[in-house]
Amino acid sequence: MLEGLVSQESLSLNSMDMSVLERLKWVQQQQQQLQQVVYQSSNNSHELLQILQFHGSNNDDLLQSSFSPFQMLGSGFGPNYNIGFGPPHEAMDECISRTSSCHMEPVDTIEVLLKTGEENRAIALKNKRNPEVKTRGEEKTEKKIKVEAETESSMKGKSNMRNTEASSDTSKETSKKASEIQKLDYIHVRARRGQATDRHSLAERARREKISKKMKYLQDIVPGCNKVTGKAGMLDEIINYVQCLQRQVEFLSMKLAVLNPELELAVEDVSVKQAYFTNVVASKQSIMVDVPLFPLDQQGSLDLSAINPNQTTSIEAPSASWETQSQSLYNTSSLGFQY
Amino acid sequence: MNTYNMVKQRFIKKWINTLHMLDSSIEHPLNVTERKNAIRLSSDLAIAATRSGSTVWSRALISRSGNKTTNKPMARRILKKARNRMKNRCNTLRRNGNFTAKSGTRKRTDLLKSLVPGGEVIDDKDYLIRETLDYIVYLRAQVDVMRTVAAIDLVTGNLTNDRRNK
Numbered sequence: 001m002l003e004g005l006v007s008q009e010s011l012s013l014n015s016m017d018m019s020v021l022e023r024l025k026w027v028q029q030q031q032q033q034l035q036q037v038v039y040q041s042s043n044n045s046h047e048l049l050q051i052l053q054f055h056g057s058n059n060d061d062l063l064q065s066s067f068s069p070f071q072m073l074g075s076g077f078g079p080n081y082n083i084g085f086g087p088p089h090e091a092m093d094e095c096i097s098r099t100s101s102c103h104m105e106p107v108d109t110i111e112v113l114l115k116t117g118e119e120n121r122a123i124a125l126k127n128k129r130n131p132e133v134k135t136r137g138e139e140k141t142e143k144k145i146k147v148e149a150e151t152e153s154s155m156k157g158k159s160n161m162r163n164t165e166a167s168s169d170t171s172k173e174t175s176k177k178a179s180e181i182q183k184l185d186y187i188h189v190r191a192r193r194g195q196a197t198d199r200h201s202l203a204e205r206a207r208r209e210k211i212s213k214k215m216k217y218l219q220d221i222v223p224g225c226n227k228v229t230g231k232a233g234m235l236d237e238i239i240n241y242v243q244c245l246q247r248q249v250e251f252l253s254m255k256l257a258v259l260n261p262e263l264e265l266a267v268e269d270v271s272v273k274q275a276y277f278t279n280v281v282a283s284k285q286s287i288m289v290d291v292p293l294f295p296l297d298q299q300g301s302l303d304l305s306a307i308n309p310n311q312t313t314s315i316e317a318p319s320a321s322w323e324t325q326s327q328s329l330y331n332t333s334s335l336g337f338q339y
Numbered sequence: 340m341n342t343y344n345m346v347k348q349r350f351i352k353k354w355i356n357t358l359h360m361l362d363s364s365i366e367h368p369l370n371v372t373e374r375k376n377a378i379r380l381s382s383d384l385a386i387a388a389t390r391s392g393s394t395v396w397s398r399a400l401i402s403r404s405g406n407k408t409t410n411k412p413m414a415r416r417i418l419k420k421a422r423n424r425m426k427n428r429c430n431t432l433r434r435n436g437n438f439t440a441k442s443g444t445r446k447r448t449d450l451l452k453s454l455v456p457g458g459e460v461i462d463d464k465d466y467l468i469r470e471t472l473d474y475i476v477y478l479r480a481q482v483d484v485m486r487t488v489a490a491i492d493l494v495t496g497n498l499t500n501d502r503r504n505k
Contacts, residue, residue: 214468221475235447238471242454245478250375252485253382257374259492 346389346480354385354484380404386481396474399457 196202215234219225222241225234358381365377384404390397452458452467455474461467 211465214465218468218472221472232443232447235444235451238475239447239451239454242451242471242475242478245475245482246454248482249382249478249485250379252482252489253379254371254375255489256378256485256492257371259489259496260374260378 343480346477347484350385350389350480351484351488353388354382357381357384357388376407380407382481382485386477389480390473390477394470394473395457395461396455396470397477399460403456 215231218234218238222234222238225237358378361377361381365373369377383400387397387400387404448464448467451471452461455467455471458467458470461470
């Protein structure tokens with residue numbers, strides 16, 4: 001059993017080493033991406049920069065300042081309660097559809113800024129509302145704007161996600177805009193050029209897009225899912241990942257059992273740990289950066305519409321945003337972490 | 340971003356509580372395996388309690404953990420009503436038996452259902468994937484926190500050993 005322990009430990013150590021490297025690369029990538037987008041964007045570059053910086057770092061000030069223009073729009077929406085499929089679904093949808101003005105989805109805002117005008121922003125933001133409210137909002141904005149490049153489905157329950165593909169190329173958007181068909185019936189799905197527009201195919205397409213969107217979100221969360229296509233392969237990856245995490249929990253609890261003969265977490269450590277978790281600001285110069293892995297909304301439930309598809313690697317090792325003494329301690333412990 | 344840290348913070352507070360509760364209800368001395376099981380149990384209960392019961396997996400995890408511990412009042416203290424509801428549903432499903440998977444996707448979804456706590460009761464594939472996503476996020480938080488705690492314990496253990504040796 002001891003050998004197994006050691007081998008597992010070396011495995012996790014390797015993963016931690018790799019993840020440190022990966023994290024460094026990720027930080028560099030983010031900075032590069034940041035610079036690229038800054039150059040590419042024509043107007044509103046300042047806001048874009050802020051939003052991307054928010055996504056790459058952990059800075060509260062940036063968060064506040066970049067989302068203040070959206071706050072008034074976001075505040076007009078309030079909590080939405082979906083009448084979903086039943087109690088668990090309802091709560092889930094409630095969590096997901098409730099948009100906190102602080103935690104604006106970066107992708108949403110990026111796409112919004114790439115489009116023209118404030119009306120588009122309103123549309124992108126309002127896509128999270130439930131069907132009844134969406135119809136009202138849509139009628140208002142449809143009068144203002146000619147075309148809309150997104151397809152929407154306002155079916156009940158889970159279809160309440162934001163439906164944008166985070167498209168970065170504007171040429172594709174303009175072509176879609178030209179072929180848009182406006183519909184004002186109950187199912188708000190707009191047909192693209194050359195596609196059937198009868199009810200059944202629309203509903204079918206909406207359902208398919210919903211499922212594919214879910215798969216995309218899963219790709220963002222589960223690392224290494226980008227290379228695999230097809231539902232079976234992605235399910236394989238997901239299963240593998242969940243199994244890995246569960247095994248890690250098992251292993252870590254065994255390790256804690258070995259290290260703690262009394263089944264207690266020492267009190268001084270507790271206060272230190274609490275201090276560690278409350279200290280949110282991470283300096284960019286530090287090696288370990290607290291990466292915003294999964295956007296959670298205020299309640300702590302998964303905010304699926306906010307996941308950035310551009311995020312490639314997910315970082316495994318925890319961060320060290322800490323008081324000075326403990327920080328050096330932690331760095332040495334995790335960097336020189338060997339048996 | 341802040342909320343991920345908040346999740347970890349809530350988790351660690353709840354974990355300390357559950358560990359204390361478990362500690363008072365279990366007789367000492369324990370060997371390593373029993374300690375590990377206790378730590379695992381308390382950690383699972385804490386992460387499910389952090390999610391605060393609006394998801395299927397959290398309730399299922401609590402009911403599943405509640406069966407393992409002899410101290411039922413403790414589990415009930417953490418989550419009152421939904422636990423029993425969830426437990427009954429899970430049991431009826433297991434009694435009805437398993438059906439063989441037809442295609443590759445079907446087999447995999449069944450496997451996923453067996454991995455995610457409470458997945459067996461979810462019929463809708465869409466919702467299952469949502470639950471899986473949420474579960475993965477919280478599982479990551481659990482792993483992160485436990486890893487931090489283990490690292491700290493290792494370091495403090497080394498420090499105390501050094502002091503003793505000197």
